[in-house]
Amino acid sequence: MFDRLKEDIRSVFHRDPAARNTFEVLTNYPGLHALLLHRLAHWLWNLGLKWLARTISTISRWLTGIEIHPGATIGRRFFIDHGMGVVIGETTVIGDDVTLYQGVTLGGTSWNKGKRHPTLGNGVVVGAGAKILGPFEVGDGAKVGSNSVVTKAVPEGATVVGIPGRVIVKSVSEDDARRREMEERMGFDAYGVTDEMPDPVARAVRSLLDHMHAVDERIENMCKALHKLDSEYRNGELPPLDDKDFDCVRDDVGDSESGRA
Numbered sequence: 236m237f238d239r240l241k242e243d244i245r246s247v248f249h250r251d252p253a254a255r256n257t258f259e260v261l262t263n264y265p266g267l268h269a270l271l272l273h274r275l276a277h278w279l280w281n282l283g284l285k286w287l288a289r290t291i292s293t294i295s296r297w298l299t300g301i302e303i304h305p306g307a308t309i310g311r312r313f314f315i316d317h318g319m320g321v322v323i324g325e326t327t328v329i330g331d332d333v334t335l336y337q338g339v340t341l342g343g344t345s346w347n348k349g350k351r352h353p354t355l356g357n358g359v360v361v362g363a364g365a366k367i368l369g370p371f372e373v374g375d376g377a378k379v380g381s382n383s384v385v386t387k388a389v390p391e392g393a394t395v396v397g398i399p400g401r402v403i404v405k406s407v408s409e410d411d412a413r414r415r416e417m418e419e420r421m422g423f424d425a426y427g428v429t430d431e432m433p434d435p436v437a438r439a440v441r442s443l444l445d446h447m448h449a450v451d452e453r454i455e456n457m458c459k460a461l462h463k464l465d466s467e468y469r470n471g472e473l474p475p476l477d478d479k480d481f482d483c484v485r486d487d488v489g490d491s492e493s494g495r496a
């Protein structure tokens with residue numbers, strides 16, 4: 236139990252740069268108070284002590300301004316920042332490492348019993364004031380923009396903003412597109428690495444690709460100039476790069492990855 240408590244406290248430090256020390260977090264974070272009281276209420280709810288569970292949930296709401304139904308299932312390292320005005324419905328399911336900001340509603344749109352609230356995957360972030368309404372899934376790692384109203388399933392890793400919530404597609408710059416194409420051609424895949432993650436190997440490979448591209452361009456221009464001087468120049472083509480040439484590199488990478496596993 237204390238391990239879980241420590242984990243919940245650590246998650247505050249990871250997600251709020253303003254958190255300074257454990258005592259401050261334990262005493263001043265209503266999101267943490269609401270979570271701890273919910274863990275107790277949920278345990279009582281599952282034991283069948285429904286009235287007691289609901290009463291603890293109500294007291295928690297008086298103290299924190301956060302209303303979590305004791306029936307809601309909440310994963311590990313859950314963090315509610317600021318908290319006031321958060322409402323989490325009875326049949327909500329929340330994965331691990333989820334973050335909510337103030338004013339979020341995880342609600343239903345019908346009065347039917349049964350599953351009527353959303354299911355949030357691992358690592359989901361829901362911005363201040365957002366409403367997620369209905370029994371659908373918000374995929375792992377998805378982000379919901381502040382004040383959005385989401386009424387349909389959200390794919391894994393997507394960012395949704397607006398009313399009604401729409402997935403935003405970030406435009407890929409020409410340079411990024413070219414890098415991706417080159418990486419694919421040579422079989423390089425920075426697996427699981429996003430632009431925000433500082434993977435030094437991926438960065439080094441990308442710098443090399445940029446450099447290769449710049450050198451290629453320069454050679455191409457020099458060839459054009461030489462071709463103008465002598466039209467016979469550059470009649471012989473360069474040997475094409477064959478996919479098979481990279482098999483040994485892939486084997487090496489595969490070996491080192493299986494060694495790591």
Ligand SMILES: CC(C)(COP(=O)(O)OP(=O)(O)OC[C@H]1O[C@@H](n2cnc3c(N)ncnc32)[C@H](O)[C@@H]1OP(=O)(O)O)[C@@H](O)C(=O)NCCC(=O)NCCS
Pocket residue numbers: 317336361362363378379380381382383394395396397403
């Ligand atoms: C949704 C969110 C995660 C997007 O962050 P991001 O991936 O860095 O995306 P960007 O900021 O580059 O925005 C992408 C586009 O979506 C728009 N956008 C971002 N958030 C939006 C929102 N909540 N509502 C409407 N549009 C939004 C931007 O204006 C931008 O539009 P453009 O491409 O036309 O310029 C972020 O804006 C957000 O709302 N985070 C919640 C933060 C929060 O609630 N903090 C509370 C602290 S107390």
